[in-house]
Amino acid sequence: MPLHWKHLVIGLVALALYACGNTQKTDHPKVSIKSKTAALKTLQNTVKPINATISTSTEIDWSAGLLPWDRFSLPVFSPNGLHAAVQLGNAPTIKTLCGDNNAAQNSTTLELHSIDPLEGKHISPIHISQKGLILTRSANSRHCLVEAPKGELGRWIGKLDWATGNLRWIVSDEHINAFPTINAIDDIAWSRRGLDEQRFHLVVKTLRGQRVIDDGKSDWLMPIFIGIDRLRVFRIQNGKLSLIELDLNARDPLLTALSLPILETGATRELVWQIATTNSTAPWHESHAFYHPMKQRMIVWQPSKAMETVALLNQSVAATPVFDGSWLVATDNRIVRQTLGEEEGVHIRNRLAIPIATTSNQWTHYMLIPEGNRLQIRAINLGQ
Numbered sequence: 001m002p003l004h005w006k007h008l009v010i011g012l013v014a015l016a017l018y019a020c021g022n023t024q025k026t027d028h029p030k031v032s033i034k035s036k037t038a039a040l041k042t043l044q045n046t047v048k049p050i051n052a053t054i055s056t057s058t059e060i061d062w063s064a065g066l067l068p069w070d071r072f073s074l075p076v077f078s079p080n081g082l083h084a085a086v087q088l089g090n091a092p093t094i095k096t097l098c099g100d101n102n103a104a105q106n107s108t109t110l111e112l113h114s115i116d117p118l119e120g121k122h123i124s125p126i127h128i129s130q131k132g133l134i135l136t137r138s139a140n141s142r143h144c145l146v147e148a149p150k151g152e153l154g155r156w157i158g159k160l161d162w163a164t165g166n167l168r169w170i171v172s173d174e175h176i177n178a179f180p181t182i183n184a185i186d187d188i189a190w191s192r193r194g195l196d197e198q199r200f201h202l203v204v205k206t207l208r209g210q211r212v213i214d215d216g217k218s219d220w221l222m223p224i225f226i227g228i229d230r231l232r233v234f235r236i237q238n239g240k241l242s243l244i245e246l247d248l249n250a251r252d253p254l255l256t257a258l259s260l261p262i263l264e265t266g267a268t269r270e271l272v273w274q275i276a277t278t279n280s281t282a283p284w285h286e287s288h289a290f291y292h293p294m295k296q297r298m299i300v301w302q303p304s305k306a307m308e309t310v311a312l313l314n315q316s317v318a319a320t321p322v323f324d325g326s327w328l329v330a331t332d333n334r335i336v337r338q339t340l341g342e343e344e345g346v347h348i349r350n351r352l353a354i355p356i357a358t359t360s361n362q363w364t365h366y367m368l369i370p371e372g373n374r375l376q377i378r379a380i381n382l383g384q
Contacts (some may be wrong), residue, residue, distance in 0.1 A: 061380040064117040069375045081358035083162040085144045087135040098273035099178040106132040117363040126165035138181040183225040222276035234272045241267035282357040289319040310340045320357040328355035
């Protein structure tokens with residue numbers, strides 16, 4: 001899904017403990033307040049200070065520049081890694097971010113940055129004049145997507161042009177329109193509900209027209225395109241949380257639904273938002289990694305493979321795919337390149353960083369490293 005770096009791991013563990021605490025029937029033992037406090041304190045102490053020794057070679061990764069950072073929201077990158085959008089100012093509340101609250105707010109500003117991954121040179125950003133926009137987690141090579149809560153006037157979705165910063169509203173009605181996703185050919189999908197409705201349904205808009213996907217009983221949240229014509233989306237139904245894959249080529253995509261159960265009870269929109277936005281996805285890859293709040297680690301879902309789900313490193317908090325099927329995996333204190341099915345992997349760095357995949361064959365991945373109110377971008381080529 002965007003958390004303070006020092007509290008990223010703590011937040012994820014707290015999320016997992018929250019899920020456990022709200023599960024009425026579970027095979028997991030209850031966690032006492034004392035053990036929760038001890039776990040959080042231990043994790044906080046393991047986060048390396050900014051002057052920690054880095055056990056990596058400049059021949060492996062190199063500086064691709066710096067981005068300003070609000071200590072909460074991760075930047076969004078274009079697939080090729082040449083553009084990044086950052087959200088600054090006071091972050092909206094979690095109620096606003098997850099779609100429970102639609103009050104207009106003006107505490108945020110957005111900037112578009114051009115990245116120079118070869119030389120790391122600073123290029124003046126484009127400042128977006130409109131205040132109060134929420135940066136979403138979706139972008140393609142031409143645009144990134146934003147939301148604008150407008151109270152009783154609805155919640156709008158807009159496109160920001162990477163090259164010019166021009167904002168164009170693509171959904172501007174009286175509904176609460178949230179969590180948009182965009183594919184490579186500018187099709188979009190999002191969650192929508194009326195101001196007085198309690199559930200989100202899905203809307204998909206392509207050149208062929210617009211259609212609604214809904215089963216009449218579920219809350220459909222945080223969709224993401226996989227390639228051009230598939231959609232993965234989180235579904236809450238009677239407190240249960242599942243990750244669903246839909247084939248958009250089908251006349252009725254619900255009849256094609258593949259389902260991965262995540263929680264049996266206690267699911268909320270806040271929980272879904274945190275799970276979905278903590279990890280940066282690479283929608284051009286088949287596989288999909290997300291943080292599992294019960295297993296307390298990243299899980300790879302690959303519904304077309306013999307091994308449908310694969311667990312990554314214990315207490316991993318982020319992961320992104322590599323072209324050869326391995327994964328760059330982040331824990332609270334290291335980055336590892338891990339092959340699915342293996343318990344360990346090749347050590348890349350000895351501190352927390354968030355890995356980002358790109359489509360470039362020169363800078364295949366970025367690693368985002370905190371430096372106070374800035375994020376250092378380290379580029380790495382794993383295609384050599």
